[in-house]
Amino acid sequence: MIVDKIKKREPTAKRKTANIDIPVGKWIKCDECKEIIYRDTLRENLSICPNCGHYFRMHINKRLELVIDEGTYKKFDLNIETTNPLQIEEYPKKLKTLREKTGINEAVACGTGKINGEEVVICVMDSGFLMGSMGIVVGEKITYSIEQAIQRKLPLIIFSVSGGARMQEGIISLMQMAKTVSALTKLDEAGLLYISVLTDPTYGGVTASFASLGDIVLSEPKAMIGFAGQRVIEQTIGESLPEGFQTAEFLLEHGFIDKIVERKDLKDTLAKLIKYHKN
Amino acid sequence: MEQKKGDNGEAIAKSMFEMARLKVPIISIVIGEGSSGGALAIGVGNKVLMLENAIYSILSPEGYSSILWKDSSRYKEAAEKMRLTAKDLYDLKVIDKIIKEPQEENEEENFEKVAKTLKREIKNLILEMKQCTTEQIVEQRYEKFRNMGEYINL
Numbered sequence: 001m002i003v004d005k006i007k008k009r010e011p012t013a014k015r016k017t018a019n020i021d022i023p024v025g026k027w028i029k030c031d032e033c034k035e036i037i038y039r040d041t042l043r044e045n046l047s048i049c050p051n052c053g054h055y056f057r058m059h060i061n062k063r064l065e066l067v068i069d070e071g072t073y074k075k076f077d078l079n080i081e082t083t084n085p086l087q088i089e090e091y092p093k094k095l096k097t098l099r100e101k102t103g104i105n106e107a108v109a110c111g112t113g114k115i116n117g118e119e120v121v122i123c124v125m126d127s128g129f130l131m132g133s134m135g136i137v138v139g140e141k142i143t144y145s146i147e148q149a150i151q152r153k154l155p156l157i158i159f160s161v162s163g164g165a166r167m168q169e170g171i172i173s174l175m176q177m178a179k180t181v182s183a184l185t186k187l188d189e190a191g192l193l194y195i196s197v198l199t200d201p202t203y204g205g206v207t208a209s210f211a212s213l214g215d216i217v218l219s220e221p222k223a224m225i226g227f228a229g230q231r232v233i234e235q236t237i238g239e240s241l242p243e244g245f246q247t248a249e250f251l252l253e254h255g256f257i258d259k260i261v262e263r264k265d266l267k268d269t270l271a272k273l274i275k276y277h278k279n
Numbered sequence: 280m281e282q283k284k285g286d287n288g289e290a291i292a293k294s295m296f297e298m299a300r301l302k303v304p305i306i307s308i309v310i311g312e313g314s315s316g317g318a319l320a321i322g323v324g325n326k327v328l329m330l331e332n333a334i335y336s337i338l339s340p341e342g343y344s345s346i347l348w349k350d351s352s353r354y355k356e357a358a359e360k361m362r363l364t365a366k367d368l369y370d371l372k373v374i375d376k377i378i379k380e381p382q383e384e385n386e387e388e389n390f391e392k393v394a395k396t397l398k399r400e401i402k403n404l405i406l407e408m409k410q411c412t413t414e415q416i417v418e419q420r421y422e423k424f425r426n427m428g429e430y431i432n433l
Contacts, residue, residue, distance in 0.1 A: 079433040085371060086360055136428035143425065165337055167347045170361050171373055174337045175427035177316065178295055178323050182424045185300040207288035208316040213296060227288030227316065246286060256289055 030054050046263045055200060055220055055263065060109045060126045063159055067267045068113035068122065075111035078144055082136045082169060091168045098129055107132045110145040112154065116271035121149040123158040134206055135166035139176025142210060146183040155193040155274050160211040164204015177209035184213050193277040195270060198225050198248065198257070216273060219248035219257045291316040298323035299424070304408040304416050306401060309333045325420045326404050329365045330393065331380040336363035376400065
């Protein structure tokens, strides 16, 4: 007993850091191993936990930095705003607060850039903005990007992370699925390459539209990908789900994903695929 | 079981993709409760009709209030907010036409009237679209969904 107590009191790594006077916001806790990590260390490590290898979700700018050659990203000149079709009172306020907090305008950024010298159209979603949900603005930006890829005869790369359709915009959000998919039929007709990269988590109307339709579908390790949430499916069908259901590894095994790519290899893999397709 | 393995997201995406490029006219009719990806997966039509008392929405009102307000008991309030009636959807330009449903006492007669109206509408639409070339059919459907959701240019 006494030994146990002594053990418990042994200062752990966490304890040690807790006793130091830490400037607020400099440290972050890993969801997986609970280790406290210095933010700069995390940043230098591609937002991967140096302790357990857990992938943190990436901010749009960090993602662009990861895959796009320095100084080559040009965002599309498309400044649009939702009409708030359901007239939800608190919604515009929420958008405003989020814009100030995150420094991004919407849940997706899109433009052109180079990947190891290869020019592409790129869209990157961000889970920090209303869980990367797709409303009118996201739907329009994705569709516009697809059209730009067709016009400029460029490959299209979309990094998805999303909770699905944006509830605040109701049925119009749902319609963005049909809109983006319709545009993809034209990209397909034009014979252009579309690589969809799924990151944790990709769900709902995004999975059920453009994210699933890549000529090549890549994913980051251990990403959770699905349409409905697991609890909802279990309650609906009255059965428990198989082990590992909705993980990238499970989906790879069942043919829904073509390859799982580690974050450090993403840029080179994309560049290689684009080059193969060119030849 | 197959659906369980992959979930049904990809199936919905592929269904919409094929509908969007189909070379023949598609008429979709919402006749009851249509919601979420499952409804839209068979809803990418050149013309979308809807029975007067049917509903068509992003999610069930229970699911909607559960996600947005973390409280599924607020489904009534959600149903009011969601704009899911045929009239709402016509105003939002999500559907093209509302099929009237008479509310006479004799239910069987009502049903027959609705069926007759539907038959007439379908026939008219087929005749109308017969005049179009394959290209026009695909393009009309594309434009319809391409323009879903008005936005403000800043």
